[in-house]
Amino acid sequence: MKTSLTGIKPTHLPHLGNYLGAIRPALSLVDQYRTLYFIADYHAVTTVRDANALRGYIRDVAATWLACGLDPERTLLYRQSDVPEVFELTWVLSCLLATGQLERGHAYKDALARGESPNAGIFNYPALMAADILLYDTDVVPIGKDQKQHLELTRDIAMRLNHVYGEGTLVVPEALISDAPLVPGTDGEKMSKSKGNGIPLFESPRKLRKVIMGIKTTSESLEDPKTAEGSTVYALYSLVAPDRAPEMKQKLAAGGYGWGHAKEDLFQAIEAEVGPKREEYLSIRADEEQLDAILHSGADKARQIAHATIQRVRGAVGID
Numbered sequence: 137m138k139t140s141l142t143g144i145k146p147t148h149l150p151h152l153g154n155y156l157g158a159i160r161p162a163l164s165l166v167d168q169y170r171t172l173y174f175i176a177d178y179h180a181v182t183t184v185r186d187a188n189a190l191r192g193y194i195r196d197v198a199a200t201w202l203a204c205g206l207d208p209e210r211t212l213l214y215r216q217s218d219v220p221e222v223f224e225l226t227w228v229l230s231c232l233l234a235t236g237q238l239e240r241g242h243a244y245k246d247a248l249a250r251g252e253s254p255n256a257g258i259f260n261y262p263a264l265m266a267a268d269i270l271l272y273d274t275d276v277v278p279i280g281k282d283q284k285q286h287l288e289l290t291r292d293i294a295m296r297l298n299h300v301y302g303e304g305t306l307v308v309p310e311a312l313i314s315d316a317p318l319v320p321g322t323d324g325e326k327m328s329k330s331k332g333n334g335i336p337l338f339e340s341p342r343k344l345r346k347v348i349m350g351i352k353t354t355s356e357s358l359e360d361p362k363t364a365e366g367s368t369v370y371a372l373y374s375l376v377a378p379d380r381a382p383e384m385k386q387k388l389a390a391g392g393y394g395w396g397h398a399k400e401d402l403f404q405a406i407e408a409e410v411g412p413k414r415e416e417y418l419s420i421r422a423d424e425e426q427l428d429a430i431l432h433s434g435a436d437k438a439r440q441i442a443h444a445t446i447q448r449v450r451g452a453v454g455i456d
Contacts, residue, residue, distance in 0.1 A: 138275035140169035146193035151334035153319035153327030203417035218435035221442040225267040266290040301452035353395040
């Protein structure tokens, strides 16, 4: 069975966009691939400066994925930092990368465009990301269309190392282009923590309802017909309750059904989807000792794969 790997950056509390756009699609791969999911805590250090917040985010993310259906008996869930071999491979890959390749990295270029002075971690981010993937003999990496650059660099450096030191030293991964949806936030733009437009995943029903009622809509009167297409409320409802979306579309077009009604229906649909998961999340998150034990167990298994890869690389480059 081929191996699929997904990285999760712990920089905020998960929101509905994370669930619909990343978690739910990624967990659907379990029956087709040997799946690995890692919490990219060292990647988070490039931006998160609060140690206690990072510790919390790591456990928040782990508990979220477990509550949403990740089975640690069928897949590996581990912290990036629990597998130190990733840094050894990062160094070897860095010695084969041109600085020009790193200068073209999205995060680095975006930081420069904003007038910032990016740290070296952001500059070297693609090298660590490549090591994250190549360390585990990954065959496929689920990515969105906007993430192709990172995987192309990973493929390039794997092929270069194989060319210089011997074919088969590293597995060259393929992209698994995800059809995961673009999830709109409360303002209609892509849901993002940095934009402040997220819908919390596991907040109380009262807070969840308040956020949903704050979604921006047009200002037609109750009696007027309304256009579903292009509205944030309808777009989210289509993702959460696709079977019932045509009914909402018809109600909006007929008139006598206001955006307040649509928002209430959206709230009920989201609550039906995430309510049971919220209870599971709160239970898992409260038992930090058990949560850490799951992550350590996953790391032990991941290190077995990582150790074999590093031994091959060491032998190939002459450091055995």
